[in-house]
Amino acid sequence: FHGYPAPGILVGGFMVDLAIRHMPKGILIDAISETTTCLPDAIQLLTPCTIGNGWLRILNLGRFALTLFEKYEGEGVRVFIDPAKLKPWSEIESWLMKLKPKAEQDNELLLSQIEEAGSSICGMQTVRVQSRFRGKKRRGGFTICALCGEPYPKRDGAVCRACQGEAPYELDERESLLKEDPPLRAITPENAIGKRLLHDMTMVIPGESKGPAFLRGYQVTAGDLCRLQQMGRQSVYVEEGNDVSAEWVHENEAALEMALRMAGDGIMFDELPKEGRITFRAARDGLFIVQEDQLERFNMIPGVMCASRKTCSVVSKGRQLAATRAIPLLLPKVDMIKALAVLHDGPLFSVVPMRAAQVAILVTGSEVFQGLIEDRFAPIVTAKVEKYGCRVVGERIVPDDRNVISRAAMELIETGADLLITTAGLSVDPDDVTRQGLLDAGAEDLLYGAPIIPGAMTLLARIGDVPIMGVPACALYFKTTAFDLLLPRVLAGLTISRRDLAKIGHGSFCLGCKSCTFPKCPFGG
DSSP states (O other): OOSSOOHHHHHHHHHHHHHHHTSOTTOOEEEEESOSSSHHHHHHHHSSOOTTTTOEEEOOOSOOEEEEEETTTOEEEEEEEOGGGOTTOHHHHHHHTTOSOGGGSOHHHHHHHHHHHGGGGEEEEEEEOOGGGSSOOOOOOEEEOTTTOOEEEGGGOSSOTIIIIIOOSOOOHHHHHTSOOOOOOEEOTGGGTTSBBSSOEEEEETTTEEEEEEOTTOBOOGGGHHHHHHTTOSOEEBSTTOOOOTTEEEHHHHHHHHHHHHBOTTEEEOSSOBTTEEEEEESSSEEEEEOHHHHHHHHTSTTEEEEEOOTTEEEOTTOEEEEEEESSSEEEHHHHHHHHHHGGGOOSEEEEOOOOOEEEEEEEOHHHHTTSSOOOHHHHHHHHHHTTTOEEEEEEEEOSOHHHHHHHHHHHHHTTOSEEEEESOOSSOTTOOHHHHHHHTTOEEEEEOOSOBSOTTOEEEEETTEEEEEEOGGGGTOSSOHHHHHHHHHHTTOOOOHHHHHHHTTTOBOOOOSSOOTTSSSTTO
């Protein structure tokens, strides 16, 4: 089945056997392999779970581990090789850790050690598999791909995933560049008099201006000849005599078709493209959201482009946000279909409104509570939240007492606050009790620490539906911190996960400029 007696198959056999022995009898099971190597074959040999029937999922986490679980509720056992148990088995350890090249392995010794060790080298834990990994995905109905002509699941989009660019086969880029151009005929400006232009014509005055001097459909007159000559136009394309076949899409039609699919809630644009381009603007104040992965896939399609501002930028109504265009005058229909297929999953852009929160500020610190140090946190936080239309409805200064912090947090929320911002008390000191007090008050989904400088000790959580933001002491010194990056997201109601914070790390090292120009700077970009 596997091709040869691989050590991984033999080890995998013992792992599968151990898992089966700890599963209840008479139930339907599914399986997960955390590696693509050897282990999937052992599972398929010894259980009913195969890749073909969908009962085996391969999640390439790079770990030599497997899980068998009850198909519907997800209760099961996970079996893995425990490195702490490999010391008596030097050849197994060498094989697993790749301590020497395969050619230098003593295969006979390795196989005999595996057979002797059996499942004694394995660790096991009970698990509950997440619901999204349970059950088999239904493919739904099928349709015919407009590009390759083969059947594929409708849910994959307007064309099949292979034609969207996921096929593993090399494409001849040189051949695509040399493919036949559309059958257009150019004429001299003199012969264009009385005829209508096929496309917008751009005029550039270095250092002064750039824009369309003539729009598509404009009827050329004798008075235009001098201007065309100044633009360096020795020939022009006109509508007459240039009937374009259905295999091509004009740049303006392409741009409009793409824009209609890109624009989501809070986005507006002019439906009259210029120079094959459409620019998107904010239809309201709020937070600009970009589907980054989808935008990247779109820009992989030849002949089209889309450029935007960074996601999670705070924008005001009417501000320009992004632009899309078809690059050639006439876009091949096949590339147009690919571009629209990428946009099948939903809009690229949206502007999410930011709510005017009722903010409560909880300042912790015995030195501030006792009046030894003047509180400067609350004024700083107040100024930042009021900039977004929020209103501070409560302030409390409490000592470093876990119980007092907990009671104060609950009382502030009970008075009507729908955003709690706590300051100070977020250090690495052993006597820091702010987090413990918030947990006592019912804080959930707590994230402590962010890859942002300044602001690494930022805290995010919630008590019921009320978001909590913990602002570290660096906000006293630095004008711009992690708080400035995260506050708009919280006001927009975005869920911030550990992965979201990890992504923010790229570009979130503040240069500490003497004169801060945020948000007109790279911080957080």
